[in-house]
Amino acid sequence: MQTAETVIIGAGQAGVPLARALAEAGRDILLVERDALGGSCVNFGCTPSKAVIASARLAAQARRAAEWGVTIPTVEVDFAAVMDRARSLVAEQRGELEESFRQPGAARLLRGEARIEGQDGNRFRIRAGEAVVLADRLVLDTGSRAARPDLPGLEQVPLIDSRNWIDLRERPGHLLFLGGGTIALELAQAFRRLGSAVTIVEAGPQLTEREDPDVAEVLQRTLEAEGIAIHLGAKPERVEAGGEGVRLHLGGRVLEGTHLFLATGRQANTDTLGLESIGLHPGEKGVLEVDERLRTGVDGVFAVGDIRGGPQFTHTAYDDFRVLRSLFLEDGARTTRRIVPYAIFTEPELGRVGLSEQEARKAGYPYRIGRKPMAESGKARDIGRTEGFIKVLSDPGTGKILGAAALCDSGAEVVQLFVELMNAGADLRTMLDGVHIHPTLGEAAKNAAAALYD
Ligand SMILES: Cc1cc2nc3c(=O)[nH]c(=O)nc-3n(C[C@H](O)[C@H](O)[C@H](O)COP(=O)(O)OP(=O)(O)OC[C@H]3O[C@@H](n4cnc5c(N)ncnc54)[C@H](O)[C@@H]3O)c2cc1C
């Protein structure tokens, strides 16, 4: 039987840095992981998806090279090489993580599937394979997986999801994406640009349901122009093997593809953790309720990352680590009351922060809006990236920023300008009074803000 002051289950985006920080502070710490270090982000999420997207963007730009006055006679995609590049970036990051746990003073690492088996006095009892550990404190960072919709026939067809897509070695002939959210949009565009036929089947009335309709419209138009078929308001009834590989039945129609790609949301990995043994019961989609310091309803048990509900991103999981570091090693002042930006890495790229227009309206917030199409930005025209717009919402009384959307080249970087102003509590006048480099997309962001005062 082993003991530890703190056991962390899951070597994900919060678990790894927390284990490091606690070990560096001389604390007795054990990290349990059932699979590869680095969790979803490193192994099949952010890292490989952004690598594949980079290859796909290059292919798309090369095909349009004549617009920039450059002749590229033929553009060929070596799909296997694209995937190998992504996998080698994963292997590199994973290797660096493994190495860091071999260093002197590193946290103890236990390999295996952890399950909580109740309490021995004040301590939590955790089993991983043959090993049993007693811990004073428990941090759960077990991440999420692709949710499985209740669709008859699912187990009979060739399925791809946000985890096993990274194993592809041959280009899929025709991908049917179930769901039109972040994962579908990013990967649908990438696979299309790498040469697959792609269809998106979305139950809601627009793509990416959380965003404003003007954002969704630009994304839909762009994807359709690239040859992606999009079905909105679709109610899939059943799926079966047949035709090219998969047949999806919806509303009297049958869509055919070679593979079904499941992208209908996320399910927290809390179902096999044994949480009931300590009196914890996850809610919808497996999410565990926490307070602003990530405390669950059981004293000494904390939940971080995708399983704690709310935004499910690498940067929020990493910030959860900072909340717990503050609580365990510092003054505990840091909380999850934070401004959370995010992005959809399509082209044009969407950078977002704060309220969308429809959210502000629904919540009854008074707001003013400044908006500039990218076609009016000198920089966007110079670089041939005029799709999209930048818009910013501000409070009419204080001039403070309520939210922003940068749907443009490098939108994830551009939106950061608004994020920093929000973090500083500054109003839009700060931006308008400043001098911006010409020609930049930052200048376009300033012009969107200026449109508020026109
Ligand atoms: C395709 C894709 C692309 C993405 N792109 C982005 C992006 O561009 N930007 C972004 O911010 N986010 C992105 N995300 C989301 C991001 O990957 C997650 O939000 C983030 O990894 C969550 O971190 P986490 O620490 O909660 O969980 P994870 O990183 O998933 O770590 C959880 C770990 O717990 C382990 N585990 C689970 N159960 C047990 C158990 N019982 N015992 C032992 N170990 C266990 C798992 O094996 C895993 O290693 C993407 C996700 C996907 C799927």
Ligand SMILES: NC(=O)c1ccc[n+]([C@@H]2O[C@H](COP(=O)([O-])OP(=O)(O)OC[C@H]3O[C@@H](n4cnc5c(N)ncnc54)[C@H](O)[C@@H]3O)[C@@H](O)[C@H]2O)c1
């Ligand atoms: N750039 C990033 O930061 C990034 C990238 C990829 C993934 N992620 C993470 O993954 C999450 C996105 O995962 P996702 O795209 O699977 O979920 P999502 O919630 O973004 O989208 C799921 C979509 O599927 C639709 N849907 C649900 N059931 C359906 C059905 N039966 N048939 C058709 N459509 C259906 C929903 O209406 C919704 O639009 C993000 O919220 C984030 O946590 C982040």
